[in-house]
Amino acid sequence: SQKIEQNSEALNIQEGKTATLTCNYTNYSPAYLQWYRQDPGRGPVFLLLIRENEKEKRKERLKVTFDTTLKQSLFHITASQPADSATYLCALARGTGKLIFGQGTTLQVKP
Amino acid sequence: GAVVSQHPSWVICKSGTSVKIECRSLDFQATTMFWYRQFPKQSLMLMATSNEGSKATYEQGVEKDKFLINHASLTLSTLTVTSAHPEDSSFYICSVIAVSTDTQYFGPGTRLTVL
Secondary structure (H helix, E strand, O other), X not given: OOEEEEOXXXXXXXXXXXXXXXXXXXXXXXXXXXXXXXXXXXXXXXEEEEEOOOOEEEEOOEEEEEXXXXXXXXXXXXXXXXXXXXXXXXXXXXXOOOOEEOOOEEEEEEO | OOOEEEEOOEEEXXXXXXXXXXXXXXXXXXXXXXXXXXXXXXXXXXXXXXXXXXXXXXXXXXXXXXXXXXXXXXXXXXXXXXXXXHHHOEEEEEEEEEOOOOEEEEOXXXXXXXX
């Protein structure tokens, strides 16, 4: 069966450093992948979408890569700030719009 | 991005009662909306796809007679949890999809607690 794994449940880094989150998947061929931020008790907030034919996408301090050979996406937050502390979710879809989510990585940025 | 609202933001009900949750797309017409459920410390799980003007399609293991979905207009989908039980207590979140970009935008969620 299809499986999505975000390699760390929790990640602690120092303010100003780059946070790198990993999303791996098996038994699946997504058409695109999305990254979301979720704060406690809130719905996910869309950050970036990357398609199967794209290698990299950037938005301000965020960067996402997508390697369909390795079946992996990396999500980077550069110059991290305490306000970036949240749970980050990766989600895959084939194009029907039905998203399959990873379990999330909780990022804690310490001042 | 799209603005999605949900009402209520939280609800507490007695076991055996029914609860209706509304999901509204505030700034564009959504022919398709999705309903997800999230248990504590778990990720989101898709429950069903809500299609405007037609029947919803449910994911495997989700009882369609228990979770009634009505998508009567291009801006409103409702989820009714019928005969709620404590195990239905969860965080219910809807989303809309911007077809032109495939981007999915989520509502703020509804916390349901069944006593």
